[in-house]
Amino acid sequence: MTLLNEMQLEFPSKSSNEAFARVVVAAFASQLDLTLDELADIKTAVSEAVTNCIIHAYEGTTGKIRIHSKLFDNKIEIVVQDWGVGIKDIEQARQPLWTSKPELDRSGMGFTIMENFMDELHVTSVPGETTIVTMIKNFEKK
């Protein structure tokens, strides 16, 4: 496993940045020769993580979202961090179709999609301080 490249991105929690964030990470990932499906998986997972920060962590207020990504010859690691309200019960939040905000048209599928489209998903949170979502996708050695 060799570290090939690394990047960090910070932006405010505006919904117009959802597209920006997923396109940046996909562009970074495409330094490896990935398939369109692999890139779409990454784009979708990043979109879910960033949307969670905007809707849940900051609940309509504006805060900072940071993405830190490392590209290896056989995998990509993407860490999405916010400094919002945090998640009290992570196990419940990760349940498919469970949502704290059904009135906002949320499907409760965010973490399920991250889990399905990536190979690893780790969520840690300190309520009132920060939430860190780490996602890893493995590739055949390029």
Add this chain to the structure above:
Amino acid sequence: MAGTLKIYKDKIIVNLKGELDHHMATILKTQLKEAMDKHNIKKLLFNFKDVTFMDSSGIGMILGRYKELQPIGGKIGVMNMNNRVKKIFDMSGLLSVITYIENEQEFIETF
């Protein structure tokens, strides 16, 4: 514009366009709600032909409309989903309560 709406009596065809994420879903919801209230809409058809990206916010937006239409006997159809969009629909289980429609004609005449 997150999509264009075509209204036929109590039905709307929503031609979605671009990337259906939380940002676009919010715009579309407002646009749709206004038209649905004004025309007493009971049936919606979402056409995914020009959708290049969708995440769970797309499912949430459709689920939200389903919850509004269900009590008044309304229903929802979808058409032209690509494999990526279909994959997310399959994960959500939403296809058990909405209908796959072949073409606009079918929606307008028999749905």
